[in-house]
Amino acid sequence: MRVSGVFRILALIFATVTTWIIVRNHMGFSMKTIRLPRWLAGSSTKETQVMKHKCGLIKPCSANYFAFKIGSGAANVVGPTMCFENHIIMSPVKNNVGRGLNIALVNGTTGAVLSQNTFDMYSGDIKHLVKFLKEIPEGALVLVASYDDPGTKMNDEARKLFANLGSSYAKQLGFRDSWVFIGAKNLRNKSPFEQFLKNNPKTNKYEGWPELLEMEGCVPARPF
Incomplete structure (x- = not known):
């Protein structure tokens, strides 16, 4: 070679x-x-950790204010929820909600829950609702959340009673509308704690119902 x-x-x-x-x-x-420095x-x-306060609020409430979070029902599938001062008053998990209007009364000074009730406005609980609204004690906060159909059997007397609690939308409440509200008896002005969404086939998020509503914040310890 x-x-x-x-x-x-x-x-x-x-x-x-x-x-x-x-x-x-x-x-x-x-x-x-590859290891970074x-x-x-x-x-x-590192994940950004957001501190949660009462009822999951991002910011705490000032002294003499109560934390709250209210959600209306989603169509006729998921029921509403109510949280007040970190206490879940009503929710599907607790199995104490129902179609129509879900209402809780809270002591406006101490924040203690006084009662909770569900009124089926489709089957005709209007008499019981009117009686309940007339007997609300002075100084109580009234928390309301709709589910499925809150307004089919609503009459003028009930609408007026809700208006006296500070509602701006009770007179408009109708079939399958979404509504969340906090009021108190004999308010001088309308409540700032209210959201309303009309049932409209052109704008509904769900097939026959509008989008659910969520409201949260801090309500004064004494009726506002």
């Missing part, structure tokens, strides 16, 4: 071995986990 032929074979072997080493090292590097890794992977 000529010398030039030997050199060619050696050169080919050298090139093959060199290529194999480069590829191996490259693959080894790519399989490694501790300070940089901490800032990029």
Whole structure:
């Protein structure tokens, strides 16, 4: 064999071995986990923790204010929820909600729950509702959340009683509307704690119902 032929074979072997080493090292590097500096890794992977307060509020309520969160029902599938001062008053989990109007009374000074009731406005609980509204004690806060159909059997007397509690929308409440409200007896002005959404086939989020409503915040300890 000529010398030039030997050199060619050696050169080919050298090139093959060199290529194999480069590829191996490259693959080894790519399989490694790249570690960022501790300070940089901490800032990029640390999750922002948001402190939750009573009823899941982001900000705490001031002194002489109560925390609350109210959600209306979603269509006729998911019932409403009421939280007051971190106490779940009504919810589907507690199995104490029903179609129509879900109402809770809370002591406006201490925040203690006085009572909770459900009135089926489709089957005709209107007499019981009117009696209940007339007997609300002075100084009590009234929490209301709709579910499915709150207004089919609503009459003028009940609407007027809700208006006296500070509602701006009770007179409009109708078939399958969404409504959440906090009021008190004999308010001088309308309550600032109220949301209302009309049942409208053109704008409904669900097939036959409007979107559920959620309201949260801080209500004064004494009737506002």
